[in-house]
Amino acid sequence: MEDLKKTNLYDFHKNNGAKFVPFAGYSMPVQYKNGVISEHLHTRSKAGFFDVSHMGQIKIWSKNNEKEKLIQELERLMPCDLYNLKENRQTYSLLTNSNGGVIDDLMIANKDFYFQLIVNASQKMTDYQHLKDNISQDFNIELEENKSLLAIQGPQSEDILTAINSNIKTMKFMDSIDISLADIDCSISRSGYTGEDGFEISVHNKNILQLVEILFKKSELLPIGLGARDSLRLEAGLCLYGNDLTSDITPVEANLNWVIHKRRRNQSASNIKFLGNTKILNQLEKGPIYLRIGLLPVEKAPMRTGSIIYLDNEGDTEIGIVTSGGFSPTLNKPISMGRIQSEYLEDLEKVYVKVRDKILPAIITKLPFIKTKYKI
Amino acid sequence: MKYTEEHEWLKPEKDIVIVGITEHAAEQLGDLVFVELPNKDLEVKKDQEIVVIESVKAASDILAPLDGVITEINDKIVDDPSIVNSDPLGEGWFFKMKLNNPSELDKLLDKEEYDKLTS
Numbered sequence: 300m301e302d303l304k305k306t307n308l309y310d311f312h313k314n315n316g317a318k319f320v321p322f323a324g325y326s327m328p329v330q331y332k333n334g335v336i337s338e339h340l341h342t343r344s345k346a347g348f349f350d351v352s353h354m355g356q357i358k359i360w361s362k363n364n365e366k367e368k369l370i371q372e373l374e375r376l377m378p379c380d381l382y383n384l385k386e387n388r389q390t391y392s393l394l395t396n397s398n399g400g401v402i403d404d405l406m407i408a409n410k411d412f413y414f415q416l417i418v419n420a421s422q423k424m425t426d427y428q429h430l431k432d433n434i435s436q437d438f439n440i441e442l443e444e445n446k447s448l449l450a451i452q453g454p455q456s457e458d459i460l461t462a463i464n465s466n467i468k469t470m471k472f473m474d475s476i477d478i479s480l481a482d483i484d485c486s487i488s489r490s491g492y493t494g495e496d497g498f499e500i501s502v503h504n505k506n507i508l509q510l511v512e513i514l515f516k517k518s519e520l521l522p523i524g525l526g527a528r529d530s531l532r533l534e535a536g537l538c539l540y541g542n543d544l545t546s547d548i549t550p551v552e553a554n555l556n557w558v559i560h561k562r563r564r565n566q567s568a569s570n571i572k573f574l575g576n577t578k579i580l581n582q583l584e585k586g587p588i589y590l591r592i593g594l595l596p597v598e599k600a601p602m603r604t605g606s607i608i609y610l611d612n613e614g615d616t617e618i619g620i621v622t623s624g625g626f627s628p629t630l631n632k633p634i635s636m637g638r639i640q641s642e643y644l645e646d647l648e649k650v651y652v653k654v655r656d657k658i659l660p661a662i663i664t665k666l667p668f669i670k671t672k673y674k675i
Numbered sequence: 676m677k678y679t680e681e682h683e684w685l686k687p688e689k690d691i692v693i694v695g696i697t698e699h700a701a702e703q704l705g706d707l708v709f710v711e712l713p714n715k716d717l718e719v720k721k722d723q724e725i726v727v728i729e730s731v732k733a734a735s736d737i738l739a740p741l742d743g744v745i746t747e748i749n750d751k752i753v754d755d756p757s758i759v760n761s762d763p764l765g766e767g768w769f770f771k772m773k774l775n776n777p778s779e780l781d782k783l784l785d786k787e788e789y790d791k792l793t794s
Contacts, residue, residue, distance in 0.1 A: 334760070335731040336706040526705070526731055599709055599753075601729055626708035626731055633708070655727065655734075 306352035307447050307507045315522050323420035325353040328524040335526035339628040342493060342531055346453035347523035348514065355423025356443040356501055357430065360413035363437060372434045373414060374571045377407070378550065378579065380560035384409045389475040389488055393550055393558055394426060399575030399582070400546040401553070402429055404538060406499075408475035408488060415475070415486070417448070417499070419540045447507040451520065452497030452531070454672070459518045460487075460498060467498070472673040481513050492528065494535025494671040533634060534627050536593060536666030542604055543591060543622045543636055549575070551582040552638070554591040554666070559583060587641055591622070593664040594635040594650070600659060601626050601633035602652045608637050609651040614658050618643045621652060627668060634668050635661065677780055678789035679740050684764065687780065691746055691771050696728075696737065699793045701763040704730040707756035712748040712770060719743060719772070726769055728756070737769065741779050747771040 303326040312319070317328035328350070330338060341347060361369045370381045379392040389408035393401045403422040408415045418426045427442050434440060451459060460467040463480045467487070470476065475488035483506045491497035502510055514520060523531075529539070538544045538553055550558050559580075563573065566580060573579075582588075596602050601624055608619035624635030639650070644663075651658045677685045682700035686693045701707075709729035719725050719739035726737035748770045752758050759767035774780065784792065 329732070330705060334706045336708075336757075530731065600711070600727075601709055601734075603734070626729075 304353075306350055307504050308350045308352065308511065311508070311511060312350065312522065317522070317524060320525065322525060323353055325420065327353060328522070330524040330526045331522055333521075335524070335530065336628045338521065338523045338527040339530050341521050342453045342495065342523055342527065343629055344454070345519045345521075346451060346455035346459055346497075347493070347527070348511075348520045349450040349452065349523050349528060350447070351450055351499070352447040352507075353420040354448050355416070355418040355420065355426060356446050356448060357416040357418060357423075357427060358413050358441045358443055359416070359430065359434070359438055361438050364412065365437070366412065369414065369438055371571055372438060373407070374563070375573055376430070376433055378559040378563045378573045378576070379407065380562040381407070381409070381414075383560075383562065386411060387474060387476050389415075389473050389490065391558060393544075393555070394429060395550070395573055395575040395579065396546055397574050398546075399549040399578030401540070401544045401548060401550065402426065402546060404540050404544055406488065406490060410475065410477070410486070415501075417501075421541060445504055446501050447504050449500045449502070449507075449511070449514075450491050450497060451500070451514065452491045452493040452495045452523075454496065455519060456495070456497045457674075459514065459520060462517070463513060470498075470674075472496075472675045480510060483510050483513075485510070489674060492535075492537060493531035494537070494667060494669055495531075496672050496674050530625055530628060533623055533625060533636065534629055534667065534669045535671055536636070536668060538591075539623055543638075548589070548638070549579050549582055549587065551579060552587040552589045552591065556583060589619070589638045590641045590644060591666075592637055592639055592644070593666040593668060594621070594624075594637050594652070594661040595664045595668075596633045596635065596652070597660040597662065599633065600654045600657075602635040602654055602659070602661060606635075607653045608639060608661075609653070609658060610643055612651045612658050612660065614651070614653060618650065629669055636666070639663075676786060677783040678786065679783055680792060681738050681740070682793075683737065683740050685740055685780065685783065687777075688771075690777070691773050692780070693768050693771050694740060695768040696759065696763055697789070697793075698763050701760050701767070704728065704732075704735065706731045707759045709734075710752050710756045710759070710769075712750075712753060713745050715745055715748060717745045719745060728759070739772075740783070741772075742775040743772040744775075745770050745772050
């Protein structure tokens with residue numbers, strides 16, 4: 300087996316009783332001593348600490364200080380409006396392919412002279428190559444492997460960080476600023492992957508252990524593994540790349556129309572076109588073939604990824620597939636997201652899903668499953 | 676108490692045995708969120724898949740440890756699967772069964788052999 304990479308917090312996880320699993324080439328904690336459910340509930344009621352250093356941090360800047368040209372280059376690869384993304388702000392976006400599918404979903408921040416992208420661990424090398432292949436050599440593209448990434452999520456996140464630097468309090472959802480925490484240089488965004496208020500902190504590897512020690516001092520912060528990270532994001536109705544988003548699923552099919560910003564929907568000649576724009580904008584206008592929806596299983600059995608969705612309880616008419624599914628600790632019942640042929644969706648309230656040898660009912664429901672707590 | 680290589684324990688009680696999963700199994704599985712038990716009076720063959728359990732991470736099957744008939748099931752763990760994690764050897768039992776051939780119990784692992792398997 301290929302050697303797994305470790306983040307700079309591997310020993311920290313080990314000392315906290317982590318169970319490790321291979322994930323995107325890294326050995327990552329899936330849970331700690333208390334288990335997934337307790338970690339999940341702790342994040343929702345207090346605050347959770349996530350090591351997400353396996354994710355990619357990519358910095359892109361102009362060699363000739365031509366930021367406007369850089370915006371043009373980036374807008375050919377993503378459907379977001381970077382002209383109107385203010386400095387020290389970030390937005391959720393996608394790298395699209397020429398078929399309108401998604402290469403990756405990401406956060407892009409406008410940072411003074413450069414843009415910073417936070418991308419999925421599993422896709423970071425693909426993304427890096429895609430950017431290299433599609434952006435002119437007048438720009439530098441750096442995968443910042445000398446940096447770690449942490450997330451603090453949950454209602455106590457703001458208090459934990461403001462106790463270290465009170466300026467944190469002024470940040471709003473999707474702000475992204477350079478700021479120091481106890482004299483350690485950080486880049487902090489008010490964002491996350493749990494539906495809670497929270498922050499993501501980018502910091503040099505050399506300072507990570509010191510920062511972690513400061514964060515845990517006098518706080519009820521607990522380390523949270525990938526298991527609870529998945530159940531938290533699922534409750535918040537957020538997509539997991541590889542499941543709910545893939546190179547064959549368009550943003551419109553993924554129910555992410557809002558990601559295609561208004562200015563980018565205009566197909567006039569003067570406007571920059573993004574990869575796959577024809578298919579994506581056509582689907583925006585006429586509706587997609589498939590659509591991502593939420594599912595609440597009526598019975599107790601979780602409906603997992605890959606389970607087939609039917610129109611009828613006999614399993615005669617296949618209409619879709621479960622793309623994410625598991626148990627919701629907050630609701631104390633199973634939840635799923637699926638992809639359903641949209642021609643069947645009108646007035647459809649209930650579908651049937653094959654779970655092992657049974658075909659069980661599930662109610663189509665709005666996303667997210669829980670109320671999100673972003674500080675907008 | 677006897678054990679199987681599939682991480683079940685069997686506790687003889689008069690002419691029936693109580694069956695559950697070991698602490699080691701409960702810990703490895705993580706938080707259980709779903710349990711489906713067989714029907715009472717079901718005749719089962721050794722290694723037949725008769726219980727489905729799902730943790731937060733994945734689903735797995737529990738096999739019938741020996742040939743016999745299910746005499747009682749523990750509905751409490753269906754309502755609250757976390758009992759299996761908190762008390763796997765006690766309140767978290769799965770089912771009771773009457774063995775076709777009680778002497779087959781002798782072929783299963785004793786505690787020392789099971790501990791060796793999981794160490």
